[in-house]
Amino acid sequence: MARSRIIRNILLGIENLLLHKLRTFLTMLGVVFGVGSVVAMLSVGEGASQEALDQIRKIGSNNILVNSIKAVEDVTSSSTRVNMSIYGLTYEDQRRIEETFSGIKQTVPVKLIRKECRIGERALELRVVGTLPAWFELLQRDVVAGRVLTDSDVQSLAGVVVLTEYGARRLLAAENTIGRTLRVGSSYFEIVGIVRSEGGLAGNIQMPDEQIDAYIPITVARERFGDIATMRSAGGYSREMVELHQLIVEADSMDNVESVAKGIEAMLARFHKKEDYRVSVPLALLRQAEATKRTFNIVLGSIAAISLLVGGIGIMNIMLASVTERTREIGVRRAIGAKRRQIISQFLIETIVLSTVGGLIGIALGMFIPWLITYFAGMPTIVTLKSVLLSVGISIAVGVVFGLYPAVRAAKVDPIVALRHE
Amino acid sequence: MHTAGGKSHDRAVIALENVRKTYVMGSTEVHALAGVSIAFHPGDFWAIMGPSGSGKSTMLNILGCLDRVSSGTYILEGNDVSKMEDDALSEVRLTHLGFIFQSFNLIPQLTVRRNIELPLYYLGWEPERSGARAVELAGMVGLDGRLDHRPTELSGGQMQRVAIARALANDPRILLADEPTGNLDTATGAQILEVLSQLNREGKTIVMVTHESDVASHARRCLHMRDGCIERIEEN
Numbered sequence: 241m242a243r244s245r246i247i248r249n250i251l252l253g254i255e256n257l258l259l260h261k262l263r264t265f266l267t268m269l270g271v272v273f274g275v276g277s278v279v280a281m282l283s284v285g286e287g288a289s290q291e292a293l294d295q296i297r298k299i300g301s302n303n304i305l306v307n308s309i310k311a312v313e314d315v316t317s318s319s320t321r322v323n324m325s326i327y328g329l330t331y332e333d334q335r336r337i338e339e340t341f342s343g344i345k346q347t348v349p350v351k352l353i354r355k356e357c358r359i360g361e362r363a364l365e366l367r368v369v370g371t372l373p374a375w376f377e378l379l380q381r382d383v384v385a386g387r388v389l390t391d392s393d394v395q396s397l398a399g400v401v402v403l404t405e406y407g408a409r410r411l412l413a414a415e416n417t418i419g420r421t422l423r424v425g426s427s428y429f430e431i432v433g434i435v436r437s438e439g440g441l442a443g444n445i446q447m448p449d450e451q452i453d454a455y456i457p458i459t460v461a462r463e464r465f466g467d468i469a470t471m472r473s474a475g476g477y478s479r480e481m482v483e484l485h486q487l488i489v490e491a492d493s494m495d496n497v498e499s500v501a502k503g504i505e506a507m508l509a510r511f512h513k514k515e516d517y518r519v520s521v522p523l524a525l526l527r528q529a530e531a532t533k534r535t536f537n538i539v540l541g542s543i544a545a546i547s548l549l550v551g552g553i554g555i556m557n558i559m560l561a562s563v564t565e566r567t568r569e570i571g572v573r574r575a576i577g578a579k580r581r582q583i584i585s586q587f588l589i590e591t592i593v594l595s596t597v598g599g600l601i602g603i604a605l606g607m608f609i610p611w612l613i614t615y616f617a618g619m620p621t622i623v624t625l626k627s628v629l630l631s632v633g634i635s636i637a638v639g640v641v642f643g644l645y646p647a648v649r650a651a652k653v654d655p656i657v658a659l660r661h662e
Numbered sequence: 663m664h665t666a667g668g669k670s671h672d673r674a675v676i677a678l679e680n681v682r683k684t685y686v687m688g689s690t691e692v693h694a695l696a697g698v699s700i701a702f703h704p705g706d707f708w709a710i711m712g713p714s715g716s717g718k719s720t721m722l723n724i725l726g727c728l729d730r731v732s733s734g735t736y737i738l739e740g741n742d743v744s745k746m747e748d749d750a751l752s753e754v755r756l757t758h759l760g761f762i763f764q765s766f767n768l769i770p771q772l773t774v775r776r777n778i779e780l781p782l783y784y785l786g787w788e789p790e791r792s793g794a795r796a797v798e799l800a801g802m803v804g805l806d807g808r809l810d811h812r813p814t815e816l817s818g819g820q821m822q823r824v825a826i827a828r829a830l831a832n833d834p835r836i837l838l839a840d841e842p843t844g845n846l847d848t849a850t851g852a853q854i855l856e857v858l859s860q861l862n863r864e865g866k867t868i869v870m871v872t873h874e875s876d877v878a879s880h881a882r883r884c885l886h887m888r889d890g891c892i893e894r895i896e897e898n
Contacts, residue, residue, distance in 0.1 A: 248789065259771045572767045575728060576781050576828070577756025579749050655728050659767060 253589040264594065267558045270551025271598030271638060272605060275631045277547050279606025279623060281540035282630075284613060287621035289533035296529060298438050299447065299522040300378055302345075302494055304501045306333075306487040307446075310480075311514035324468075327516035328482040333508065337489065341503055343496030348374045350448070350486035351461045353469060357454060358423040359411050359431075366407060366454045368424055370461025376402075376435065378488055379448060386418045386433030394457040401429035404437040407452035422454065427464050429456060448488060497523045548634060551598070552642040559591055559646035563653075570650050571658025580651040587650045591643025592636060599635025603628055674701035674737070675836055675867050676725060681734035681744075683720050683890075694720040696890035697734070702869060704835065707862040709878035710871045712887035719840070721887065722871045726759060726838045727751045739835065756784055760829030762858075764841035766821040768813040774800065774824050775809040781832040792831075799827040803857060819850035826857060837861065839870040843877055855880045 257264045299305065308328025331349070338347050351370035356363055369375075376388040384405045393400050401422050408417045408431075422429045437449045468481045489504065491497045501521045508517050563570070570583055607628075610621030683695040694717045702708055712718045723729040724736060727743055730751075736744045743754055755761075768777045775796045782792035800809055803823040813821055822842060829837055839858065843851030859880055862868050870881060878884045884896040 245786070256771065568767065569769050572769060573780070573784075574752070575726070575755065575761050575767075577752050577754075577759075577784050577832075579752045579784075581749075582784065656723050659763065 249585065249589050250593060253586070253593045256590060257594060263558065267555055268594055268598035268601070270554035271548070271595045271635055272551075272602040274544065274548035274551040274638075275599045275602025275635050276605035276609065278541070278544035278631050278634065279603055279627055280609040280613075281544050282537065282627040283606070283610040283621040283623040284619065285533065285536045285540050286624055286627070287610070287614075287619060289529055289536065290622055291620045292529045293526065293533075295438075295447070296522045296526045298379070300380070300490070301523045301526055302491050302497060303378060303522060304489040304491065304497060304504065305448065305520040305522070306489065306504060306508070307518045307520065308482050308485050309516055309518050311516040324479040324481060326481040327514065329484040329487055329508075329517055331483055333511065334484065334487055336507065336511070337487070337504055340507060341500050343491050343493070343500045345490045345492045346374055346378075347490070348372050348378055348488040349458055349484045350375070350488065351458055351465075351467075351483075352485040353461065353465050355425045355465075357411070359417070359420055362411050364407070364411055364452065366424070366452055367450050368454045368456060368461065368465070369449075370456050370458040370465075372458055375448075375455070375488070378490055381438070381449070382436040384434040384436055385416075386431070388433050388435060389455060389457055394459050397460050397463060398457060399427070399429045399460060400432045400456070402433040402435060402455040403431055404449070404451060404453050405434050406437065407454065408434050410452060424454065424456075425465070429454075448486065494523060497521060548638060552595075552638040555591055555594060555638065556642040556646060559587065559643060560649065562590075563587065563646050563650040566650075567653055567658045567661040570653045571655045571661065574653070574655035575659060583651040583653075584647040587647035588640065588643045591646070592639035595635045595639030595643075596632070599632055599638075602635065603631055606631065673703055675704050675739050676700075676702040676869070677735075677737040678724075679735045679737075681724065681731045681736060683717075683724060683729070684732045693890045695724065695731075698890075698892055699734075700885070700892060702867060704867055705862070705865055706883060707859070707868045707881045708870065709881035709884045710869065710887060711873060711875070711878050711884055712893070713873075715889075716887040717890040718871050718887050720890075722838060722840055722869070725869060726761060727754050756781060757832060758834055758836060760832065760834040760837045762822070762825050762829050762837060762839040762842045764844035766813070766818075766825045766845070768821055768824055768828075770813055773810050773812055774805065774816070777813065777824055778809075778827045778831055780828060785832060795831060796827075799830055800824075802830070803827045817850075818846050819853060822846065822850075822854050823857070826854075826861075830861070834866075836867045836869070839868065841872055842870060843872070843874075851877070 306329060310325065311327055334347055334349050338344060348371060353368040353370070354365060355368050357366045371389070372394060373389045373391055386402070388402055389400065392398070401424070403411070403417065403422070411417070412420070417431050417434060420431050422431050437451055437453060438447050467483050468479055470477055470479050489500065491500050498521060501519055501524075505519045508519070573583060607623050610623055613619050614621050678698050678700050681695055681698045682693065685692045685694060698721065710718045710721060720729065724731055727738070731744045734744065735742060738754060739758055741754065743751065746754065769780070772780070775793065778796040778799055779792045782795060787795070796809065800806060803826050805820065805823050805827065808816065808820065813824065816824065837858070842858065843854055846854060855877065858868055858870070868881070870877075872878050879898060882898055884898065886893040886896065
């Protein structure tokens with residue numbers, strides 16, 4: 241009974257609003273754009289931060305990346321007589337880090353060598369990554385075919401290589417690659433597995449893997465390619481000696497990550513004369529990204545809130561005009577026996593219907609805009625259920641807040657005066 | 663049941679006892695009603711006449727529970743409405759009274775059917791039941807086939823018939839009419855008065871404000887007012 245009455249009142253409200261279609265539509269526009277911008281902005285914000293968070297998570301939030309970088313002095317001196325630059329992390333660094341810090345689960349050394357690789361006639365320059373089996377465990381990339389490196393590969397100096405899916409496809413189209421021989425520079429490796437890879441940047445940290453890597457045991461890398469790399473550059477040849485290009489340190493818990501990273505930084509600062517290393521902490525980036533996301537949401541939310549406020553004021557304005565216009569109607573209803581609260585609910589229902597319908601259209605618009613953004617600008621966007629529900633709630637609230645004053649004004653109309661109103 | 667005194671009030675549907683209505687305008691007090699005592703009995707048909715400013719409109723507003731007395735008592739069908747709150751007065755109007763106005767006061771955006779149903783909506787009737795009632799009432803006042811028209815598509819006489827049907831929807835014992843023929847030509851006005859007379863013969867108590875003695879002659883009794891007081895009562 242009560243429910244059917246509410247439905248009837250809502251239908252009457254809709255009927256009344258439909259009497260002035262253009263006015264209703266224009267009034268609604270404020271809420272439509274307000275809610276639309278809330279949904280759209282939140283989805284863009286959500287999408288942007290989600291992408292960053294995903295990338296950072298792919299590095300592993302328990303991991304600390306220590307990279308070798310060419311120190312500034314070396315870059316400038318390379319054009320002088322010194323044609324061999326020695327920098328970066330050493331095996332000694334790795335040993336020291338492992339021995340010093342208690343919060344460490346394991347460390348994984350990485351050697352990087354750029355080499356031309358061939359399968360049969362196909363040639364491609366790959367980044368050859370010399371590492372340990374734990375590398376795959378740390379980064380958790382899917383194995384597409386075959387297997388990853390094993391401890392016995394490392395100990396027995398096996399000439400085996402694991403390719404990335406992308407690299408394998410580039411090298412050998414659709415054929416089965418497992419078991420084939422890959423020539424790296426002048427030495428030969430057997431392809432034992434294929435993994436998926438990520439590549440790219442997460443925040444400002446380079447992913448530990450690239451799209452076309454070739455993973456070999458670090459022992460083999462050291463034995464066959466040594467620590468010295470020769471590169472062709474503008475002035476002739478330049479040579480670099482780097483023992484380890486990267487060290488991935490896994491902390492035993494997330495709580496330890498930041499303190500261990502600080503410790504490593506302090507230790508490296510003591511033993512390295514130049515700053516030829518960089519410690520990156522994905523977790524710190526993750527925190528930063530989350531903080532950025534919060535700020536982002538607050539800023540976007542405020543802008544959207546202002547447009548909603550404007551929309552709400554628009555509704556209030558029109559409803560006040562409507563109350564004046566319908567003074568006589570209110571007088572008649574009161575004379576017939578309508579109570580004040582029935583007049584209030586009549587006008588309140590109209591504004592709530594107005595703002596809710598506007599809100600629903602706004603949500604549709606707010607879901608369409610992110611789609612356009614993704615389609616044309618390639619930016620990831622995520623429309624969350626939370627933001628949709630929030631928007632519905634907000635639009636109903638706008639209706640109540642901005643409808644209340646006009647409705648109360650309507651109810652205060654004196655029937656005697658109202659009946660004489662022209 | 664409380665009665666306001668005097669034997670003449672025993673059966674009264676409306677009993678006013680020394681009713682005053684005072685407005686304060688600036689620093690002066692205006693006595694729109696200066697102590698009116700009168701009783702209307704069931705089945706009466708009263709006309710209230712008087713020059714403008716005589717208090718006849720105030721009288722009708724008080725009788726219609728649209729306004730409250732400043733002092734005195736007003737007993738409507740046994741209920742003392744003089745001290746009632748706004749909501750209670752609304753309820754009294756809804757259940758005891760029917761209004762007919764000079765300018766019809768139909769709600770323009772609603773169809774004839776919806777206008778007639780309006781009191782029933784506030785009474786909380788189910789749509790099916792009030793729809794049937796609207797059809798019945800429209801037949802009674804001679805509006806068959808006009809139920810889905812809007813008021814603007816009707817003639818003045820038809821609009822007043824809609825208003826009468828609306829006033830009858832809640833089946834009140836008392837009808838209050840404020841210059842019901844004021845906006846109508848003489849012939850149409852006569853028809854409307856005939857409808858009112860018919861309703862009176864069927865038992866409705868009617869109180870009608872008018873300034874035309876022709877119109878007042880349709881009533882059985884005429885109350886002449888002047889300066890907020892009853893000047894004289896005429897029997898037709």
